[in-house]
Amino acid sequence: MPSRIAEAMNQSSTTAGAFAAYRSLPALSGRAYLPIAFLARLPFSMNTLGVMVLVTATTGSVAAAGLSTAAASLGTAAFGAVQGKLADRLGQRPVLIVASMLNAVAAVLVVLAATGGAHRAVLAAACFLLGASAPQVGALARVRWIALMHDEPQTIGAAMGYESTVDEITFVLGPALVGVIATAGSPAIALLVAAGLVTTFGLAFALHPTANAPTRRARPVSGSTRHGSPRVLRRLVLPLVGMLGVGVFFGSTQAGVTAVAEAAGQAGIAGLLYAVLGVGSAITALALVAVPDTIGYRTRWVAGAAGLTLTTAATLLTDGPGQLAAVLAVVGLFVGPTLVTLFSVGGSLVPVAQAGTAMTMLVSANVVGVALGAAVAGSVADQAGAPAVFVVPLMAAALVAAAGLLSPRGPAGATSTTEVTSTSM
Known part of the structure; x- marks a missing residue:
């Protein structure tokens, strides 16, 4: 009995210590960094x-x-990893400055093309540019944390959990903001607001002192770095497949909620419906740091993806926006932990010198999935409507689970995270 009490007290202390790791983040980055990095990624969540x-x-x-959404997503997929590679070589600051300014211009071009009745090829080109120039704030922010952490596993885990939570919060606020602006004004104004945000906070993120952290921490990688990207790609095959599946899930779900909103005669609430997905996701992503390190990445990955698959199946039984919102709130509980785990797995496989390449590859795989999901589910929505369109996100969730099952049984979470800066190519 005393041993059980001691074990419980030790577990409680460990959990408290895990959550205490979040309090160290502002001290490492500076308090201004957190809101700047938060607002800098908001346009990305608004644009799609x-x-x-x-x-x-x-x-x-x-x-x-x-x-059109697929064109924007393919632009990000094509050039997201390029941004990461350039940031690894040149530093984050110049890459982010150019991307932020170009992205604001692209948003204006999309609005002009859409509202001016331009040919669909012209509109698609503008959307492609919008996606290609999207600053990779989420991926490069993770690289900054890895460089600031000094190989502290629990703190790195807290940082990854925080980043995924911030991603989820912005993916709640971004679509919600689009929905509010589209309802009160117009969708065109929503994209123009995104252009203003990326000009202001994208540049602030680029100019923040933490942009220099990856350059200071990067160490030479054993062997040739000239062919580093293919080697990174080989290491990340299964996490990339998982991220692709998550992207298909996101893109097809966006098309699904748009179809449901259109059928209900309330097109403007599509953003609000999609935002529901991120509420539970943000909560569980933040709480994942309390999971014991003895539970490895593979177990976390499979558990999260299995839960995502089972709950997504319930969307096929919904009828109308109200029921769909209720189901999406539950589905979201499994999105956050799955994303945190996939980023953590990816980070554990590369050294700091190529962390930017790895993180942007994962983001690009996600974006490719968004493009595929939006295009396929959009076609299904036009032909079959809702709820049949939700077959696509269901299949995507199953793909994420399958990739997890195929992944090797690696070390526990804390041990793997340590490898972020020590694994040679």
């Missing part, structure tokens, strides 16, 4: 749904909107 709602409103076709 903003394009979908804007094009749906101007063309009347969810399929056309899905193709």
Whole structure:
């Protein structure tokens, strides 16, 4: 009995210590950094749904909107990893400054093309540029934390959990902001607001002193670095497949909620419906730091993806926005832990010198999935409507689970995280 009490007290102390790691983050980065990095990634979460709602409103076709969204997503997929590689070589600051300014211009071009009735090829090109220039704030912020952590496993885990939570919060606020602006004003104004945010806070993120941290911590990698990207790619195959599946889930769910909102005659609430998904996700992503280190990444990955698959199946039984919102609130509980785990797995496989490449590869895989999911589900929505469209996110969740099952049984979470800066290529 005394041993059980001691064990419980020790577990409680460990959990308290895990959450205490969050309190060290502002001291490492500076307090101004947290709100700047938060607001800098908000435009990224606004643009995808903003394009979908804007094009749906101007063309009347969810399929056309899905193709436009796919063009934006493919732009990010094509150039996201390029940003990461350039940031590894040149430093984050110049890359982010150029990307932020170009992204603001691209948002204005998309609005002009959509509202001016431009040819769909012109609109698609503008959307591609919007995605290609999107500053990789989330990925590069993770690289900054890794460089600031000095190989402290629990603190790195807290940072990864915090970043995924911030991602989820912005993916709640971004679509919600699009929904509010689209309802009160127009979808075009929503994209223009995103352009203003990326100009202001994207540049502030680029100029913050933490942008120099990865350059200071990066160490030479054993062997040739000239072919580093292919080697990183080989290491990340299964996490990339998992991220691809999560992206398909996101893109197809966006198309699904848009179809449900359109069918209900309330197109503007699509952003609000999608935002529900992120509420539970943010909570569970933040709480994941309390999971014992003895529970390895593979177990976390499979458990999160299995829960995502089972709960997503319930979307096929929904009827109308109200029921869908209730189900999405539960589905979201499994999104956050899955994302945190995938980023942690990816981070554990590369050294700091190539962390930017690895993180942006993972983000790019996610974005490719968003493009595929939006395009396929948009077509299904036009032909079959809701709830049939939710077959696509269900299949995507199953793909994430399958990738997790195929992953090797690696070390426990804390041990793997230590490898972030010690694994040679």
